Amino acid sequence: MDWLNENQLVDLLNIFSENPFYQAIIIVLSSLLLARLFNNVISKLILKIADKTKTHLDNQIIHISRPTVSNSIILIALGLASKLTFPDESGQFTSTVLYTLALLVWSLFFMRLSRIVLVHSSRNTHNLPLVTSQTLPLFQNLSALIISGLAIYIIFILWNIDMTAWLASAGIVGIAVGFAAKDTLANLFSGVLILADAPYKIGDYVVLDTGERGMVTHIGIRSTRMLTRADVELTIPNSIMGNTKIINESGGPYKKFRIQIRVGVAYGSDIDQVKQILFDVALAETTVCADPPPRVRFRSFGNSSLDLDLLCWVEDPSLRGQVIDILLTTIYKEFNKQNIEIPYTKQDLYIKEFPKEKL
Incomplete structure (x- = not known):
């Protein structure tokens, strides 16, 4: 790999031995020592620092990074050692296989990391409001897809495979899928929003x-x-x-729902008595909230009635129909007891004169 300067590494190993086999052994033993040092010393020191924080997110990240770092160190060291000991073609093939395994180890780490971060964010919606318990599977699958795509792209580069044709094919397939699933994608994005x-x-x-x-x-x-x-x-x-x-109807500062009942009484009725009856009926009903208290408002002079509104609140919008039925029934009975007339639409027909009979 280009990012591993093998000539400088060989020059450093020549200080200890010029034999490629011994150089490979030094690399492998050094990697084992470094991996053990990270697991038993460095990661534990970092873990102690993380224990002092308020969140457990950093502790989880450290726990999943320990095997990732140690395994990748060993795999990369084995890849370097195979290049020094095996013939050119077989050494190159073996080292590429080991580097690919190291890349897969890191891909698995980033998948687990994204899953942990997304779960943490779904429980703390102040950080990422888009990530909730409902959208969590979507973002987990999306992150896994992105990480897998990047890993495959890097593996193709590692094996010197031309990606031009693959990317062109993927672009054409993506456009076709986008047109075919237009409505589905619209529902998907709307659901996330x-x-x-x-x-x-x-x-x-x-x-x-x-x-x-x-x-x-x-x-x-x-x-x-x-x-x-x-x-x-x-x-x-x-x-x-x-x-x-x-x-x-359940929105606002609380879930309570206001009921409005329009009542009309005949002209000449005692308006104060009507208001008191409506107020007492609302107070006597147990499903009506005491806070906010019921209200009675005189709204208008109607064509044939004095129009008033009884305003009261219930704990849940689902109680609206039930409470309206109870209040209307009770109001009708109380008005009958107090001889308060509820006017209804009626028409009077006056006949000015009868047509004269023809002789």
Whole structure:
């Protein structure tokens, strides 16, 4: 290998012996000594320093680097020794095989390193917000693919294989796959952005601009699933979810959901009495939150009624329909008890005169 200056190494080994066989033995023994020194002394010193840090990430990196460094030192030393002892062609072939094994050892190290870093990042989303527990498999596979591709490229260079034709073929295949999987890739990228931006999460009640309302049950790389109040599961591609208007009823500073009930009473009704009845009905219902407290607002003078709004909160958007049913039933019964009229639309027909009968 060009990066190993063999002439300088041979000049250094000639100080001890000019016999290639003895030089090879010196290289191998030195590598074993260096590998043992790293495992038993250097790595332990670094590990003691890492123990003083708050995170365990550096400890994990040191543990996986110990066999990688020691094994690569020995493999590279065996490659150099084989060049000194074997004939030219066989020595070159043997050393290239050993260098390839050393490269594979480092490739495995970087795969394990990327997996550890990504798992650590998924548990601490402040560092890399794109890496979450849902996107973790995607980034792990992507990093493994990149590392494998680089390793294969370096191995081809190591064995003096021309990469031009391979790269051209890979480019053509990539363009074809990109056109064929356009929709899939759009869903994939939209899924990653949804998981990173988090406009909604699992368990949230959302309303789409097409009118569907339900609870989010799954956020995947390709699609999002939501369960409607009719217990029907909808599967929506992420490319659509990423480009549509979404109302998250569970969003905001807390998950509580406000209910608004419009009530109309006849003109002439005691407005203070009506307000008190509505307020008492909301307070008496156990599923209505005490904080924020219920509110009653006089909204307008309607065509045939005085219009008021009862505003109250429930702990979860899923309780909306149930609580509205309870409150409306209770309000109707209380109004009947207090003789408060709930007007309804009606029309009076006045006949000015009857047509005269023809003689």
